[in-house]
Amino acid sequence: MALRCAPWGKFSSVLLRGGLHQSARSSSLLIDSKEHEFLRTDLKLEADNPGVFDGTWGGEGEVVTSYSPINGEPIARVTQASVQDYHRTVQSAREAWIKWREVPAPQRGEIVRQIGDAMRQYKDPLGRLVSMEMGKILGEGAGEVQEYVDICDFAVGLSRMYAGKVLPSERPNHALHEQWNPVGAVGVITAFNFPVAVYGWNTALSMVCGNVNIWKGAPSTPLTSVAVTKIVASVLDQNDLPGSICALAQGGLDVGKAMCADENVNLVSFTGSCAAGRDAALAVQSRFGKSLLELGGNNAIVVLADADMKMVIPATFFAAVGTAGQRCTTTRRLIVHSDRYDEVLSKLVAAYGQVRIGSPLDEGTLLGPLHNQQAVDNYTRAIEDAKKEGGVIACGGEVVPGAGYYVKPTIVTGLSANSPVVQRETFAPILYMLKCESLEEAIAMNNGVDQGLTSS
Numbered sequence: 001m002a003l004r005c006a007p008w009g010k011f012s013s014v015l016l017r018g019g020l021h022q023s024a025r026s027s028s029l030l031i032d033s034k035e036h037e038f039l040r041t042d043l044k045l046e047a048d049n050p051g052v053f054d055g056t057w058g059g060e061g062e063v064v065t066s067y068s069p070i071n072g073e074p075i076a077r078v079t080q081a082s083v084q085d086y087h088r089t090v091q092s093a094r095e096a097w098i099k100w101r102e103v104p105a106p107q108r109g110e111i112v113r114q115i116g117d118a119m120r121q122y123k124d125p126l127g128r129l130v131s132m133e134m135g136k137i138l139g140e141g142a143g144e145v146q147e148y149v150d151i152c153d154f155a156v157g158l159s160r161m162y163a164g165k166v167l168p169s170e171r172p173n174h175a176l177h178e179q180w181n182p183v184g185a186v187g188v189i190t191a192f193n194f195p196v197a198v199y200g201w202n203t204a205l206s207m208v209c210g211n212v213n214i215w216k217g218a219p220s221t222p223l224t225s226v227a228v229t230k231i232v233a234s235v236l237d238q239n240d241l242p243g244s245i246c247a248l249a250q251g252g253l254d255v256g257k258a259m260c261a262d263e264n265v266n267l268v269s270f271t272g273s274c275a276a277g278r279d280a281a282l283a284v285q286s287r288f289g290k291s292l293l294e295l296g297g298n299n300a301i302v303v304l305a306d307a308d309m310k311m312v313i314p315a316t317f318f319a320a321v322g323t324a325g326q327r328c329t330t331t332r333r334l335i336v337h338s339d340r341y342d343e344v345l346s347k348l349v350a351a352y353g354q355v356r357i358g359s360p361l362d363e364g365t366l367l368g369p370l371h372n373q374q375a376v377d378n379y380t381r382a383i384e385d386a387k388k389e390g391g392v393i394a395c396g397g398e399v400v401p402g403a404g405y406y407v408k409p410t411i412v413t414g415l416s417a418n419s420p421v422v423q424r425e426t427f428a429p430i431l432y433m434l435k436c437e438s439l440e441e442a443i444a445m446n447n448g449v450d451q452g453l454t455s456s
Helices: 007-015 083-100 105-121 123-133 138-158 197-208 222-238 253-261 274-285 309-325 341-352 373-388 439-447
Strands: 019-022 048-050 063-067 074-079 166-168 175-177 185-189 212-216 246-249 267-271 290-294 299-303 331-337 392-395 410-413 430-436
Touching (some): 105 138, 197 212, 197 222, 212 253, 253 274, 267 274, 309 341, 331 341, 331 439, 341 410, 373 430
Parallel strands (some): 212 246, 299 331, 410 430
Antiparallel strands (some): 063 074
């Protein structure tokens, strides 16, 4: 069926040419509790953290407090970058590029290998921070750090096998040699839902290609950005390399806009919504810069009459419910042959009824919270729109009362593939079940959306 290409090759080929609130200092912070002391002892975070790194830590922008979606309590504070901080960081990174680009690619690969090893060392505490600040369950938080480790392993191999060609020349005793060169400075704008992995995917490949990187992490996961940067910076420091090879300008929309408009940033990698990605791409293109976009998804699983239910039910369950539906690869549409529709619906409703909803820090939890109140509002709006368009709530469809941003995983039936609510991406655990009569019809349904696809 339609497949979304894995990003590795795309990244390397291009690169070679919770909620967030203003600071409330009177609030007690989770970082000060015994339960969460690993934030200080392992990740070297403090109650107040600078959010700018260009070889030294600083920041003169707004002080924000990161709140955990688990219970709405404040974790710690971060001083964001001002636009002036951002420009100083870019200048420092470009100065570091003069040295970094001359380091042989296999040696750059060795640095990335060491970063991967450091991520292995901090996998558990960093994954736990991801769960606290983003809201995904522990296994997914640690798994996200593992994705950073895995891409480092991949990049190490890439550092010794760049593509290049030797071509015949029309001139006697001559040959044409093709050589790829670094782009220069790469700006990386990441989203809240993968605050570690997306940065790793970008920078591991970018580094072995000889580029320097300036990171603007999601405004609502600033502590993860700071913690990851501290780990990477320690590796660079141990190798007597400039810290601004991997700089950080943690900030909001003003910093993102400045990065997209900045001619000193040769390529901007943006991960986020389709609407925001369109704005970013237009801003970068207006200065003839390069952009790399990882945007929305509206993915489907196709279940035909001969499908194996032992595979269909658990695969659909995790694909639709995992990360509380907050992945661009989340399954949002289940296209089922009419002969098996009722059977699949019955089995899925039973599976959804067994979901353990709760703190992502607790072992056994399968569904953690949505990231913030805006995500809850989007969930409830989609449920109401589905009902107005003729949809039937087979299960779920409710917000879980109490602290935090918890909702029930939801299955909606009775809608057509062209229903407006089905056609849009809602970052929440909502699954629309659609009927088909043939493989050809299912493929047409699958491909009949504007967003990207990962399908099976």
